[in-house]
Amino acid sequence: MQGKNRRGVVAIDGPAGAGKSTVARQVSRDLGYIYIDTGAMYRALTLKALRLGTDLYDHGALTELAHHTNIKISYYDHTQMIIMDGEDVSTEIRSPEVSRNVSLVALVPGVRLEMVKLQRELAREGGVVMDGRDIGSYVLPDADCKIFLTASTAERARRRARDLEAAGYTINLAELEQEIIRRDEIDSTREMAPLIKADNAILIDTSDMGFEEVVNEIKKCILQST
Numbered sequence: 001m002q003g004k005n006r007r008g009v010v011a012i013d014g015p016a017g018a019g020k021s022t023v024a025r026q027v028s029r030d031l032g033y034i035y036i037d038t039g040a041m042y043r044a045l046t047l048k049a050l051r052l053g054t055d056l057y058d059h060g061a062l063t064e065l066a067h068h069t070n071i072k073i074s075y076y077d078h079t080q081m082i083i084m085d086g087e088d089v090s091t092e093i094r095s096p097e098v099s100r101n102v103s104l105v106a107l108v109p110g111v112r113l114e115m116v117k118l119q120r121e122l123a124r125e126g127g128v129v130m131d132g133r134d135i136g137s138y139v140l141p142d143a144d145c146k147i148f149l150t151a152s153t154a155e156r157a158r159r160r161a162r163d164l165e166a167a168g169y170t171i172n173l174a175e176l177e178q179e180i181i182r183r184d185e186i187d188s189t190r191e192m193a194p195l196i197k198a199d200n201a202i203l204i205d206t207s208d209m210g211f212e213e214v215v216n217e218i219k220k221c222i223l224q225s226t
Helices: 020-031 038-052 059-067 096-106 109-123 135-139 153-166 173-189 211-225
Strands: 009-013 034-037 071-076 079-084 128-132 145-150 202-205
Touching: 009 020, 009 135, 009 211, 020 034, 020 128, 020 211, 034 038, 034 079, 034 109, 038 059, 038 071, 038 079, 038 096, 038 109, 038 128, 059 109, 071 109, 096 109, 096 173, 109 128, 109 135, 128 135, 135 145, 145 211, 153 173, 202 211
Parallel strands: 009 128, 009 145, 034 128, 145 202
Antiparallel strands: 071 079
C-alpha cells in the first residue's frame, strides 16, 4: 500500500480488552497519523438497535438498520468523535449494555459490508492507524504494518473493569470476565471476517508489558515498514 510521499497504513487487531484503542490512539498521536476505531462504528449501530428495540438476532433487520444509519468519524483536538445520525454518541457507545451486545451486531455480514466500505475509504490516503478485529486479515489486507495485540483473559477483564469504573459504572469482575470469553467466542467463530491473526502480523502479548513499552514496539514496526 505504499507509494511516493505516502504515509503508511497500520492495522491493529486483537480481542476485547487487549488495549488496542488506547495504544492505537497514542501511536497515532506520536506519529501524526489519523486514528480510526472501527469498533466504535459497530457500537454506534448497536446503540441505535438497542434504542429502537431491534431484535439483535434478526440479521435482516440489522442489515436494514445499517443501510439507514449515518455514521461518521470526526476529530476535535485530536480526539475521535462518533457521530450517528447527527448525534455525538462517543460516550454512550461505551456503556456496558452496548459492550455486551456489540459482537452480536458485528457478526452480521450485511452490517460488516456497510462498515468495511467506510473503513477502506477512510484509509485510502494513508497516514492511518486503524484498530478492530479484522483489519489486517480482511479490511486492509495490504496494510504496511500489522499488529495483533492480545493479553490473558483475566488481565483484559481487569483493564476493562478499571475503565468502566472510572466512567462511573459498578462492575462485577467475574461476570465481566465471562462476558469477554463470550465475546471472544462470537468474534472468532463468526462466518464473515472472524477475529484471527493475519499470517504476516506481529503478535504482541501485553499481559506483562507496560503501556509505553507496547507503544514503542508498535512504533518500531511502523518505522521499519513504511
